[in-house]
Amino acid sequence: MSKFNIKNSINSFSTLGKQLITPDAQLMAIIEDERYHNAWFTPESVLQAVTAIGKMLKEEDLQTWLSKYNLDNDAPGKKVGLILAGNIPLVGFHDVLCVLASGNHALIKSSSQDARLIKTVLERLVAIDDSFTNQYSFIERLADFDAVIATGSNNSSRYFDYYFGKVPNIIRKNRNSIALLTGDETAEQLFKLGHDIFDYYGLGCRNVSKLLVPKDYNFNFFFESIEDHKAIIHHHKYNNNYDYNKSIYLVNSDKHLDNGFLMVKEDDRLASPLAVLYFSYYDNLAQAQELFQKQSDNIQCIVTNAPINVASQVVSFGQSQHPELWDYADGIDTMEFLSNL
Known part of the structure; x- marks a missing residue:
């Protein structure tokens, strides 16, 4: 060498x-x-x-x-x-x-x-x-x-x-990624969040698979803001996943929201199936931060503009799939590991 x-x-x-x-x-x-x-x-x-x-x-x-x-x-x-x-x-x-x-x-x-x-x-x-x-x-x-x-x-x-x-x-x-919404997001911010959800069809660990939303959050504005991502449904493998999960929810009478290319369902888990986005409610930012700390070993990054102080990597809307060189997977400094071998 x-x-x-x-x-x-x-x-x-x-x-x-x-x-x-x-x-x-x-x-x-x-x-x-x-x-x-x-x-x-x-x-x-x-x-x-x-x-x-x-x-x-x-x-x-x-x-x-x-x-x-x-x-x-x-x-x-x-x-x-x-x-x-x-x-x-x-x-x-x-x-x-x-x-x-x-x-x-x-x-x-x-x-x-x-x-x-x-x-x-x-x-x-x-x-x-x-x-x-x-x-x-x-x-x-x-x-x-x-x-x-x-x-x-x-x-x-x-x-x-x-x-x-x-x-x-x-x-x-x-690992999975999560978005924290306050209800004050603009349509542009939520459209960018659509990239965090749908880029690479949601297959990456940096894709958002779960939302944290305040009580009484209005999902209508969220759905309106991500409407321009609807072409994703024309990909046959994504569409198959959408149809499969939709049929399960309908057969089991599982409560969910559906805009024709994404289903949103209340669920405590972080990892959602393809074409499904889980969500949970939170009362205040302190409660949300507590959840992030408990789940830190399972979270790749957090997408939000809210002022939070957590160990996990926090990125702005639309940026989850654009890491910098120093944004290490799982928060483990790979270069530090290699330089100390």
Whole structure:
């Protein structure tokens, strides 16, 4: 492996970012083709994911981010096994970026649902800077690793704990995101909240699956404000989920609200089915904050403009799917973990 140089890496990553923000014809063809491998990965969703990563890789942001860590240029790189999720396009890119940016070697076990995009992006990085050629490998089975970062379900995390518990590790489980509404939101803010709910069809851990609303909240204004997101119902897999959950609620006489492309149902749980948004009432912000503290291990981020003080990451309306480089999944500082290996 060639000697790691953080300044060169920042230049290379920022150049990659510029390519992703304005995809060329070759990359657009790959973006268009993804739907034939994964029906959820529509051209619009994949393009959104690609350009979001491009915007993340701004030179000044990379410098700000990496300046916080003690990244030793002379330290030999460790082999870090990465088990990537595949629920939304390029969801595992940030973990790969962290390993490469810390001068370590990424052993990448990609998801079968998202195996092509990450290879394409890394091939572009190598074309920009061939020093990355030997800094990553795609593998079918993890072996000969010094550390592991694994993302999966609550069920798979138990297996990860068993297999990787003896090496330094970050093991992620299921998380969901929640929105706290005060009733004072504008139509524009609620429309932006629609992006937090519907982008990537609600499949991401940063998608809002639950609302906290004040007593006597009027959902009519909420439904009116998100009406322009109604085209989502034309995606056949989303529509199948909508029809399935609607039929269950109707058969069981479960009380719910329905606008033709989203059902809203009162439920204490955080994780709602696709095409369904759960909600709970709260009396005051102190009560809402108490719920956030109790559920902090299950919350990825909170979408609100309310003045709250919580441990979880708080973002403005429309921003849940636009994390910064330093917005770490599960609030665990991946770069700190890697720089201390």
